[in-house]
Amino acid sequence: MTTIEVQGVSKIIQKQTVIQDVSATMQSGKIYGFQGINGSGKTMLMRLVSGLIRPTRGSIKINKKILGKDITFPESIGLFLENPAFLDGYSGFQNLKMLASIQKRIDNTKIKNTILSVGLDPNDKKKYRKYSLGMKQRLGIAAAIAENPEIVIMDEPTNSLDTDGVELVKTILSEQRERGALAIISCHDLSILQLMSDEILLLESGRIAKHLVAPNFN
Amino acid sequence: MLWNAIKLECKKAILNKLFLAVILIGCTITMFSLIPCLRAFYRDMNFLEKMSQDTSVLRNPMMPLNSLFNHWIGSEAITPGSTDYFFLFPLLIAIPYGWSYCAEQRSGYIKNMVIRSGRWQYHLSKYIALFLSGGLAMVIPLLFNFLTVAMFVPAVTPDPHYITGYGIISSSFLSELFYTKPFLYVFLYLAIDFIYCGLIACLCFSFATVIKNRAVVVLLPFFVLLGFNYVCSSFIYTSSNVVYTELSPMNFLRPVGAYDTNGFVVSVGIAILFTITFSTTVVRGGQSEIY
Numbered sequence: 001m002t003t004i005e006v007q008g009v010s011k012i013i014q015k016q017t018v019i020q021d022v023s024a025t026m027q028s029g030k031i032y033g034f035q036g037i038n039g040s041g042k043t044m045l046m047r048l049v050s051g052l053i054r055p056t057r058g059s060i061k062i063n064k065k066i067l068g069k070d071i072t073f074p075e076s077i078g079l080f081l082e083n084p085a086f087l088d089g090y091s092g093f094q095n096l097k098m099l100a101s102i103q104k105r106i107d108n109t110k111i112k113n114t115i116l117s118v119g120l121d122p123n124d125k126k127k128y129r130k131y132s133l134g135m136k137q138r139l140g141i142a143a144a145i146a147e148n149p150e151i152v153i154m155d156e157p158t159n160s161l162d163t164d165g166v167e168l169v170k171t172i173l174s175e176q177r178e179r180g181a182l183a184i185i186s187c188h189d190l191s192i193l194q195l196m197s198d199e200i201l202l203l204e205s206g207r208i209a210k211h212l213v214a215p216n217f218n
Numbered sequence: 219m220l221w222n223a224i225k226l227e228c229k230k231a232i233l234n235k236l237f238l239a240v241i242l243i244g245c246t247i248t249m250f251s252l253i254p255c256l257r258a259f260y261r262d263m264n265f266l267e268k269m270s271q272d273t274s275v276l277r278n279p280m281m282p283l284n285s286l287f288n289h290w291i292g293s294e295a296i297t298p299g300s301t302d303y304f305f306l307f308p309l310l311i312a313i314p315y316g317w318s319y320c321a322e323q324r325s326g327y328i329k330n331m332v333i334r335s336g337r338w339q340y341h342l343s344k345y346i347a348l349f350l351s352g353g354l355a356m357v358i359p360l361l362f363n364f365l366t367v368a369m370f371v372p373a374v375t376p377d378p379h380y381i382t383g384y385g386i387i388s389s390s391f392l393s394e395l396f397y398t399k400p401f402l403y404v405f406l407y408l409a410i411d412f413i414y415c416g417l418i419a420c421l422c423f424s425f426a427t428v429i430k431n432r433a434v435v436v437l438l439p440f441f442v443l444l445g446f447n448y449v450c451s452s453f454i455y456t457s458s459n460v461v462y463t464e465l466s467p468m469n470f471l472r473p474v475g476a477y478d479t480n481g482f483v484v485s486v487g488i489a490i491l492f493t494i495t496f497s498t499t500v501v502r503g504g505q506s507e508i509y
Contacts (some may be wrong), residue, residue: 045507047509048271050329050330050333051333052329052333052507052508052509053507053508053509054507072336072337072479073336073337074332074333075334079329079330079333081326081329083325083326084328085322085325085327085329085330086327086330087230087327089234089235093347098226098229098331099334101222101225102222102223102226102331102333102334102335103219103222118392138447139238143330176285
């Protein structure tokens with residue numbers, strides 16, 4: 001059971017408040033959607049929850065452990081933030097294999113299956129630099145879920161994807177929920193988010209303006 | 219996880235095309251030292267052979283001067299290979315992996331790494347990989363030259379009676395070792411070059427924490443060393459009557475030069491470079507926020 005407790009979190013960058021007094025509790029087995037316009041603080045909140053940046057005020061607890069104090073990063077996290085980023089000179093499989101070699105939690109078969117599950121060919125020798133935008137996006141999603149993390153964070157996972165791709169993201173997120181992961185996704189498009197999420201946090205100017213729970217999204 | 223991250227970074231740093239290209243370029247440059255040195259050696263040998271046929275005059279063949287230890291690239295400062303290599307090395311050692319931190323920050327790949335390995339573990343593994351790639355990029359072509367020369371020129375132990383033929387005089391750094399245990403002398407010099415070039419390559423990492431352009435980051439160590447060399451030659455070594463201590467790594471990383479260095483300068487240089495690079499990368503990076 002994974003729990004994320006965001007308690008009164010604010011973030012000030014160069015005298016500008018980008019996140020303002022945000023509090024929320026998230027639990028495993030659910031998909032949380034962050035919605036808001038550009039600059040509303042979705043990505044910044046994801047960075048805070050993933051431990052990449054630290055709150056100016058407030059705290060974030062992952063399973064009762066304070067992020068940045070008791071732990072530097074969540075112990076098991078899959079992250080896909082903004083644009084997918086991999087090494088240009090390696091294939092998709094090689095890229096995921098290299099990343100997986102750090103924690104050694106999964107073997108080659110699992111990596112290949114994950115690549116297949118996002119609609120890519122694990123035996124494709126094509127270098128990442130030659131991937132299309134959609135393929136890059138799919139590989140980014142694969143990297144986030146490959147190691148079966150307890151927390152999955154995906155920022156705009158449907159960007160650059162066609163209709164099939166959006167369906168794929170929906171299926172992947174459902175699978176994550178079923179295996180008990182806590183998933184956080186962000187999207188500009190509320191209708192897409194409503195299809196995927198159990199709860200939606202509407203962000204405006206760094207604050208939570210609304211907290212909607214399925215099925216009462218309207 | 220730290221060990222796995224170090225292994226991964228080293229693999230990225232050493233098994234890349236730029237590293238291979240730099241080693242090839244480095245070895246090619248050293249050929250411009252190898253060929254003239256071998257020519258000179260064979261010219262001397264032919265001369266000695268001719269002289270030996272003339273038995274009417276007793277001549278000193280000065281055999282200790284025909285030694286591996288004064289024919290390899292580190293022992294001469296005359297050929298284009300030697301002058302070019304010891305001028306361009308700050309550039310050559312930065313090219314293989316100096317751009318990496320800058321590129322990974324810009325692309326966002328750093329996030330993939332830090333959430334798996336940890337902040338300081340990532341920075342430390344990057345530091346170690348950069349150090350190794352810089353050191354190896356410098357030393358492999360030198361070693362290639364040394365071993366190739368050794369295939370043709372005998373490893374005669376240098377004789378201090380012919381001191382003017384070696385360029386290593388009594389005040390030179392490690393000179394005693396040169397005349398007693400020359401292989402150890404070469405090994406120590408290569409080790410010093412390895413450490414210095416590893417640390418100079420790590421300067422790229424330090425620069426990348428504030429500069430986001432990878433070309434600038436790769437070029438900067440070269441210009442910093444060149445600038446320091448200019449300051450030394452223009453403002454410090456001002457009198458032709460004084461024997462100065464060599465301070466510029468661009469000069470003292472080659473055993474022979476205009477001025478001699480000493481162990482203190484070499485050690486202080488290492489300490490300064492390590493402090494600057496390690497504190498601005500691993501120590502600072504371990505606490506940094508990643509956007």
